[in-house]
Amino acid sequence: MTTAPKGANQGGGVQSVERAFELLELMADSGGEVALSELADRSGLPLPTIHRIMRTLVGNGYARQQPSRRYALGPRLIRLGETASKALGAWARPYLAELTEATGETSNMAVLDGAQIVYVAQVPSQHSMRMFTEVGRRVDAHATAVGKAVMADLPPDSVNQLLSRSGMRPQTERTISTVEEMQHELGRIRQHGYAVDDGEQEVGVRCFAVAVPDAPAGAAISISGPEGRMTRISLDEVIPLMQRLAHELADELAVSDTA
Template structure:
């Protein structure tokens, strides 16, 4: 995030800077202090302190005893409304994904250090994978999470995941940060991610990113490994990418 050009009208500058602060708070895994906000956004410390104070007064930010700031409840309410709207509008795309693949389709959004499912369309099969709307899942062991991680700068990924071993969900989970980093480079290059029984045994999932400004959103299909082989999962990618573009276009502008 960079400060607006100096020739911008003062009122617009203030809006831009306030939104920059909110985006910084939303993307930080831990609360941040005024000095860090000032440094990372190129703001005068007094300006950062004034804007943070205004955000706190309106409930868009909160601060702890150490005067470090995080997103407040007002921002969370807006986020919930945005997720509901996104999930509602994604219905046709998710149903098309089910029709194209025969498997359960999901839409997930990055929230903090987890992905949260905001919409789903179920597979017509009796044996199907179900992830209820509102469920939160890890980043490193899910296809929807790995797609989101692959779009981030390496430093941002490290801040979210930490430097130590990652929790093992199954024997197939990648738990070494260096190995995961190499894997995410491939995910970024190929434009999709596989969860190959890394989150749950017997379940395979493939996900692609949805191009939406300001949000990390993933579109995926999941199925039992007997039906969704690695080849079947990869064959679903072109349809998923087409549908992800349609969903992104419907929310642009």
């Protein structure tokens, strides 16, 4: 009978590596800074194990210890995140180009990072009046169609934690600014399969978004434009197209993960 190597789990991965990533993700979910005791409570791992992993992460620059003894995400993660965002944007761009070609409006892809959405790719409209969102821009998830599309795929408790961190600051008078309203809106999104930003981030701008299924970081694609033009779009045609492109992108990402 053969035995698995020390540190390997039953799925064929290395347990210590999986635990390190789990702790980094817990830190990110907590806003980037957390106490050792909080990591123990949320991960269920023994304190000596957590301390050993965190010491390794600190030594390699992926975490740092504050004077308060709390742990924070480290600077070496920035380069990894920037490179991953560029790669994700490159994968998404052909699908966004097809979406822009079909609708005539600006298409975007964004991922969830903590309580915010980060735009990682865009294909602009050819209209002289068009929407432009700088790649790399971060906005609160609750005020965007992409953010709501991603949150609709999350468990209610995770959504509540995310919204409590963001504070749900109103961006316009249309911004949803209470947890109860948002949970109702997310129920509508799950039922219909797409999210709408109706002037909630910027006055006069309308966006439609669908989630990319099973994306590791939580992702969505969207189209956006001036409210007057967007109201003339046929959702019966555009939403199925967006859902197809989102599934095709998800399939490509899944292949790249197993390559």
